[in-house]
Amino acid sequence: MSKVNVQDLARELSSRLEQNADEVRSQWIKEMQQVGLLAALSPKEIEEQSKAIYDACVLCLKTGSYEGAERYAANMAKKGVLEAMTVDQIIAGLLILRDVYGGFIFQWYHKDPAKWHATIEIYQPVARKILNIVATSFVAERESVIKQQQKAIMKLSTPLVEVWEGIVMLPLIGTLDSARARQLTESVLNYIAQAKAGTVVVDISGIAAVDTKAASHILRSIQAIKLMGSDAIITGIRPDVATTLVTLGVDLSGIVTRSTLREGLEYAYAKLGLKMTKSSTT
Amino acid sequence: MEKVSIPILKSGDYLITSPQVTLHDKMAVQFKSDILQKIVETKAKGLVLDVSAIDVVDSFLVRVIGEIATAASIMGAQVVMVGLRPAVAMTLVEMGFSLEGVHTALDLEKGLELLRKAGKR
Numbered sequence: 019m020s021k022v023n024v025q026d027l028a029r030e031l032s033s034r035l036e037q038n039a040d041e042v043r044s045q046w047i048k049e050m051q052q053v054g055l056l057a058a059l060s061p062k063e064i065e066e067q068s069k070a071i072y073d074a075c076v077l078c079l080k081t082g083s084y085e086g087a088e089r090y091a092a093n094m095a096k097k098g099v100l101e102a103m104t105v106d107q108i109i110a111g112l113l114i115l116r117d118v119y120g121g122f123i124f125q126w127y128h129k130d131p132a133k134w135h136a137t138i139e140i141y142q143p144v145a146r147k148i149l150n151i152v153a154t155s156f157v158a159e160r161e162s163v164i165k166q167q168q169k170a171i172m173k174l175s176t177p178l179v180e181v182w183e184g185i186v187m188l189p190l191i192g193t194l195d196s197a198r199a200r201q202l203t204e205s206v207l208n209y210i211a212q213a214k215a216g217t218v219v220v221d222i223s224g225i226a227a228v229d230t231k232a233a234s235h236i237l238r239s240i241q242a243i244k245l246m247g248s249d250a251i252i253t254g255i256r257p258d259v260a261t262t263l264v265t266l267g268v269d270l271s272g273i274v275t276r277s278t279l280r281e282g283l284e285y286a287y288a289k290l291g292l293k294m295t296k297s298s299t300t
Numbered sequence: 301m302e303k304v305s306i307p308i309l310k311s312g313d314y315l316i317t318s319p320q321v322t323l324h325d326k327m328a329v330q331f332k333s334d335i336l337q338k339i340v341e342t343k344a345k346g347l348v349l350d351v352s353a354i355d356v357v358d359s360f361l362v363r364v365i366g367e368i369a370t371a372a373s374i375m376g377a378q379v380v381m382v383g384l385r386p387a388v389a390m391t392l393v394e395m396g397f398s399l400e401g402v403h404t405a406l407d408l409e410k411g412l413e414l415l416r417k418a419g420k421r
Contacts, residue, residue, distance in 0.1 A: 203393075207386030214406050238393045245389040247382055247404035247411070 027133065028140050032080040034126060035119070043072050046118045053114075055107050075115065079144050084151060091152045095159035105156045112152060116145045172198070176205045184216040185286045187279070190236075191224035199235035203242055210248050217286040218243050221279045223254025233268045240273055249289065251275070253282035306331050308338045314415055315342065315377075316408065318350035328364040335368055339377045346415035347372055350408055352383030362397045369402040378403060378418050382411040 035042060047068055050056050056064050074090045077083075094108070119141060127134035175198060179187045188206060206218060220240070225232065240250040251274045255263070263270065276282040287294060304327065308317040315338060323331060335347065349365070351357075369379040380403040384392075392399075403418075405411035 200390075203390055204386065207389055210406070211386050214410075216406060216410065241398060242386075242389040242393040245392055245399065245404055246384050246386065247380075247406040 024136065024140065027136055028079065028082075031123070031137055031140060032076055035076045035079065035122075038122070039072060039076075042118060042122055043068055045121075046072070046115050049114050049118060050111050053110070055111050055114075071112070071115070075119075075144070075148055078148060079141065084147060087148055087151050088155070091155040092159070094152070095155040105153075108156075109149065109153060112149055116149070119145070172201055176202050178206065178209050180213065180215070181219070181283060182287065182290070182292070184214065184290060185219065185283070186210070186213070186215040186217070187219045187221065187283070189221045189224055189279075193226055194232040194235050196231070196235065199232075199239065203239040206239060207242055207246055210243065210246050216248055217289060218248055218250045219279065219282045219286055220250060220252050221254040221282070222252060222259070223256060223279070225259070228259045228262050230266050230268075233263060233266060237268065237270075237273075249274070251282045251285055253277070253279045305334060308335060310338075310342050310344065313345040313419070314412060315339065315344045315347040316350070316412075317347070318353065320353045322354065322356050323361055323364075325360050328361055332364050332368050332371075336371055336375065339372055339375050344377050345419055346378045346380065348405075348408055348411040348415065349379060349381045350383050350411075351381055351388075352385065352407075355385060355388065357388050357392060359395070359397070362392065362399065365402060366399055369399070373401065378415055380405050380411040380414055382407055 047056070047064060059067070070090060074087045078087050120138075123134070123137050123141060127137050175192065177189060179189075181187045186206075186209065188202075190202075194202075209215065210218065220236070222228070222236065228236075236252070240252070243250040252270075253276045255275060255277065274285065276285055284294065304321070306317060306319045306321075306327075308315055310316075315335070317335065319331065321327075338344070339347065347368075349368070365381065369381075372379045381399065382405045384404065403414060405414050
């Protein structure tokens with residue numbers, strides 16, 4: 019059995035893959051088309067993408083460096099998330115490419131089992147690594163999209179509105195969990211510190227249901243607002259919410275409450291010595 | 301260790317103090333007795349405690365501030381704490397501390413205003 023030089027063989031394999039690029043690639047495209055993977059892409063896209071992927075794979079084999087593949091995969095992930103190909107389709111495509119390579123390696127080397135075996139040894143880890151890179155970049159891309167959306171939602175969920183100089187309105191909508199309550203308190207407090215808002219009107223008419231947890235979150239936020247030296251008013255307590263709060267034994271003493279946002283704002287204006295009146299000229 | 305005392309300034313009927321360093325236990329106790337002494341000396345009607353430079357408040361300091369407020373009000377001076385940092389306020393609430401008996405205001409100016417209003421009543 020002849021001793022096989024691994025490096026020589028790797029070079030040989032990659033140059034073979036380069037020389038026979040068109041043949042291998044068309045075989046790959048044909049097999050992908052057979053299982054209907056490329057239906058969503060135009061012929062031009064198929065040509066471009068398959069060439070790029072093919073070249074990236076050969077480059078990995080040739081140089082042993084995966085930077086190009088990583089960059090390409092990240093780019094593809096960014097596009098793929100937006101475009102027609104799903105992750106499983108892309109991975110299926112790459113698996114087919116692996117099999118096509120395997121088939122050609124068999125064709126080229128099956129007469130020399132030692133060489134064939136050695137080639138497989140070289141090529142398999144590269145294929146594994148490439149698949150790994152692609153899968154990881156897709157997951158990473160998804161995660162970053164989710165994170166961005168979470169951030170956007172978080173921002174949307176604390177709409178601080180300056181009603182008048184020193185009066186801030188905070189309409190709460192949806193559900194209050196600990197994470198959101200914390201974020202909410204944080205942004206309210208920072209806003210108070212920065213805008214020197216003396217009164218915060220918290221309107222809870224949009225809160226779906228108030229349970230002990232939500233109530234304690236609201237109370238804590240109000241305590242923190244008070245510690246900062248600002249005044250907090252709760253408005254929009256619906257009858258069912260009021261009943262719940264009483265049943266739960268939530269202590270609202272020391273907190274100004276008003277039934278509607280309008281009355282809450284009136285209270286806040288009165289604190290500043292302002293009064294809403296109808297203009298006499300109209 | 302060198303003794304560092306925190307300046308307590310008098311302006312009209314009111315005292316103003318603003319610690320610029322983190323108050324350790326010993327210092328906090330010293331600070332408390334300094335304030336109470338100064339209230340006696342000046343017959344001040346109020347004290348503004350500016351905590352805007354303090355970024356660490358522990359349970360002991362909370363207690364000391366509460367004690368200062370209670371003792372001062374017995375002696376006829378209202379205490380207003382001003383400029384509490386948002387992060388500190390959140391930590392205090394999360395730890396379950398409430399500073400009952402301590403008035404709060406957004407900043408020094410509003411604190412003095414509060415004292416003036418309280419004095420008129």
